[in-house]
Structure formats: structure tokens, C-alpha cells
Amino acid sequence: MSELLVVRDLETQFKVRAGRLHAVNGVSFNLRQGEMLGVVGESGCGKSVTMMSLIRLLPPSASITNGTVMLEGLDLVKANKEQINAVRGSKIAMIFQDPMTSLNPFLKIGIQLSEGLMYHRKMGKKEAYERCAQYLDLVGISNSRQRLEEYPHQLSGGMRQRVMIAMALVCEPKIIIADEPTTALDVTIQAQIVELVKELRDKLDASIIWITHDLSLLAGMVDRILVMYAGCIVEEACLRDLYKDPRHPYTIGLLESIPRIKDHENRRLKSIPGQPPNLLEKPTSCLFASRCTFKTKRCEREVPSLASVPGDVEGSSHRIACWVDTRGRQ
């Protein structure tokens, strides 16, 4: 698999009344062709801001202060408005979290779905509607032609999320960023959407970045996972390694704190003590140190960078940002 998107040292800050909020603190990762990458972290860890920074869909108070995002030879951080508009929706598409608020209630589904095709692919309305109907069929919406003439409120939550997915797919993008697309949905509907996305991925050969706070959800779907904490990637591993051999203390804690459906004992849940840190100052130590049970002196002096895990075979992609070798100490 070749590298499709290469992100290096990305930093995004927000201007807030109290100063600067360091939301993303030097994030580097690659996305391969056809890969499904999971990004997991708690609220405020910068997972959404990182991915929004890729296509610069940020509020006015935010700015990218450092780093590069390379897509097919173009640095999206430095790209001008025309260049970035040609990428948004066309090469990189988004599926947003809340299908209730991401669709315009005043516009018919057809108008909202076909907008991208008419802008990026210069299609006429008739041709665009034809294509939209095909994609609604693809995402499992019946009577697709009639649906194009309906308004969002006439659809249920699950159906609206299917429309959002169709909207992301319709221009056949290379990369789809799905920002917690199932969080607002019920678990039986979530299962439907996850199945749908897995099917579509085989059909369309797009790379997918799936952002979520739910580690359980990723176990059945992605190839590789990035775990984020306080604006940094703290662990990067392929699916199996992350669940079977987690190395960063935060990942270990996160996995232990999830109640499991197949547990037979009422074990006491292990929780991670304390709260996520305040990001108003630029980090000078490991940001997880104050909550970490493996903490050493070095953790409070130096920021660890993402490096191959101790004792790992050469060339594997299991990396953590931690000074401690956690093997055998859990």
C-alpha cells in the first residue's frame, strides 16, 4: 500500500480569552491507499481538530501554526483557497457527527446531494441527480428518486446518516473522514451503518479515517488505530497489537476502563484517576504523567516523541510516545 496522505508535525492552536489553546501538538501520521484508520480519544483530545485541520475546516479562532499535510504533491496547509476548495468534497470528503444538524432543513435532499457534483464535476442537474439516486441506492435508501425530492425532516436519524454518507461518496473521493458518524445513533442503527461502511470500502477503494471515542466500535472495523491524548498521538498500532498488546499507559488504562458485554464477573472497573490536562501552555512534560501509574522523573521533564515500542521487531508500525517500557508491568 502506498502512502496517500502524509502529515508531519501538525500544530493547531485556538485563540481564547486566556491565551492560546494548544489543541494539536505536533501530530505526524501517514494514511495509506485503501486503508481504514481509526482515531480514538476522549473529548477535547484534539482528534476532530486534527482531522479538520487536514482540509482546514476550522473556526476563525483556530490557526495551523506548524506542519505539513501532503496529498499528491500538494501541501494542504499552504494551499490557496482555490486549491483547497478543489480538494474539499472532491478528494477528501467528510461525514459529520450529527446528521440532524448537518443537513440544511430548508433544502431538498437532492439539492444538497448534487451540489458537490455540479461544483467539482461540472455536471448538469439531470446527470447529477441520476448519480445521486445511484448513490442513495448504494447506501440502502429505497425509492431513491422520490427521496431526492424530500426534505431532511421526512427521514429518520439512520436514514439521514445514510444521506450524509452518500453525500461524502458521491464525488468518489480518495479519502473520507468520518467524524463520530454513529455517536448520535442507536446501537442497532450504528451496527447497520458500520456494516454499510465496511461494504462500501471494499467496493470503492477509498481510504477512511474513522474518528471515535469508542474503542469497542473500532475493534470490528479498522486496520490501524491512532490513540490521541491532549493533542498528541500517544500510540499507533495495527488493530491486533492495540487490543492484544497495548503499550502506552493511557491506552492500557482506556482498555481496562471499558465495561465488557462478555464479562462474566462483576470485576471492579479500573479507572484512570484525575482529569485530562489544561492545554493553555505548551507542553514541557508528558501530558499524561499526572494520571500515569508508571510515571518516572524523566516523564515530568521531557516530552516523549512517538517512537517504536521497546522490543519490537524492525519495521513494524507499533509506536508509542512514552519513556517507560510497560511490558510485563500491567
Add this chain to the structure above:
Amino acid sequence: MSIETELLNPLLHVENLVKHFRVRLGAYGEKKAVVHAIDGISFDVFRGETLGLVGESGCGKSSTGFAILQLYKPTSGKVTFDGLELTAMDEKALRPIRKRAQIIFQDPYSTLNPRMTIMDTLAEPIRVHKLLSEKEIPSRIAQLLDDVGLNFGFANRYPHEFSGGQRQRICIARALASNPEFIVCDEPISALDVSIQAQIINLMMDLQEKYKLTYLFIAHDLAVVRHISDRVAVMYLGKIMEIASKTELFSNPKHPYTKALLAAVPEADPDYERNKPKAMLTGDVSNAIDPPAGCRFHPRCPQSKLECRQEPGPELAEITPGHLVACPYF
């Protein structure tokens, strides 16, 4: 108390509880309609146990919690608390019950008064019910804060100074302030992050043991319910589909809806996810304004028969001691 008398004498007895909401539809409210939030449910909650109540959004689980505490006046049916029929009482007669039956709400952000200090918030139930003299209140509040793992130094602060997890601890302390026997927990952790959720679940289990509390634990997350409950009731569109002990329900589910719900929950284990049986439900939850005739679940049920569409729908029937299922064809 022996087991037999305990079974005859539950703390809370709910019989044929119905709650319908009258709503107006259409842009100008020209159409009247009735939402069938709860459509005749019966169950018992025994002293010292946790009954988990699960279901998807809109199934009536929160309405049930509210109707039990008479925060919504039930349309019909009977709620008996420790031998007293709450549904027959007026607001004044209910007052003494209010201190014995408390509630923890879902959202700790909107259920704390932003203009009241934590001290005032926690003192309010004590003052309203005249439980202690003014002089005794501070030491009681110190104890309450200590119970939920907060420092008494926080007492003069305002809600905005706390994180979500800390606020939920304050809400729990407020519920405990009047020494209740019974607490309705209405999705108390679903607004919190995973690592914080574990802290709150552990806290609630510790408090239950310490103060011999009885919980009605409402949630949509089956893994959490499995963790905290002794028995579990599964709701769908205003009806209870299945009630059983936790072990029985999770290892030997009978109702097609329970089975589908369990299959839809993702588990943080890639091997398990790969091999787990797929029991996908098609379609969405039907509308509570015009619920399907007969069994509420029949439009989505993989085993639906013609008989399932006939009124009246199936009633809960005991198949083994303590395991009740509302489906004759499982």
C-alpha cells in the same frame, strides 16, 4: 427478611403503567396526536438491588423513571413504593416520599443551578425536608462531598468550575443529601468520557453498598448495564420485551429484540468481533405516535409471523423462574 416475604413485598411495584403525551403536529400545530411513551408496563424493584432498564432512544425508558417518581403524572396504572400508592397521592402527600426516592439526571451540565454554590445546592434538599439544623449542615455537606470523592474545599465554588465527571459527583451527592432508599439513575454516565465513566460507575456501586441503596439504572449502553445491574429489563417502544437476571439475560437471551440488541453492541476485542454472529436488524424504530399493532417489534423482527400483528400484542410471560419474555415464538 426472608426471600419469600421480600418477593411478595418489593420496594417498588409498577403495574400497568401508561404514559401518553398529547402533542400537536404540523407547522401550525393543527394536527393533534398522542405519543405512546409507555404503554402498559409492569415490574418490581426489590430492596438493595439494581434493576437495569435498557432500550434505544425514544423507547420510553426515561419516561418510566419520571413517571415512577410522579414527575410526570402517569396516564393510568399504579406505582406502589414501600406499600404506599404514589399514583393516588397529591403533591403534598408526595413530599415525604421525595426524600426517600431521588433521581440523578443524565446531563450534569444543565441540572445544576449555575448561580448556586455547591454548598447551597447540597443544602437545599436538607433544608426543604428540614432534616438538620443550620448548624449541622456544613458537616453533613463535608461528609456528602467526601462520599463522592470531592474535597470540602470545593463547597463554595460554582458548577462552572468543575469538569463533567466532578459535576456528576455533585449531582450524586445532591441525590444522597436526603438519605434516600431508592434512586432513579437516568443515564448518569452517558454524557461522560470513557475513563471518567468507570470512576462514576465504581462510585455508584460503592455508595450502593455503603448506604444499602436500590437503583433503577436507566441506560442505552448494554455493557454498562451488565456491569452494574442485578436484573435487567429491555424496553422497546413503550413495552417491556424481556426481564431476567443479568446472567440469564446476557447468556440466554430469548426475545428476538434482546438478541439483536446484544449482537449490535461492539466489543473491544478484534477476534471476538470477527467471529461474532451477525444478527442485523433492518429498518428503524417505529414511530411512537402510531405504534405498530400487536407486538411493537414485529416490523423489524426476523422471526415475525402473521399472528404477531394482531392486537393485543404478547404479554410478558414467565418461562423460567424470574425470566419473563413478551414473545410466544422465541
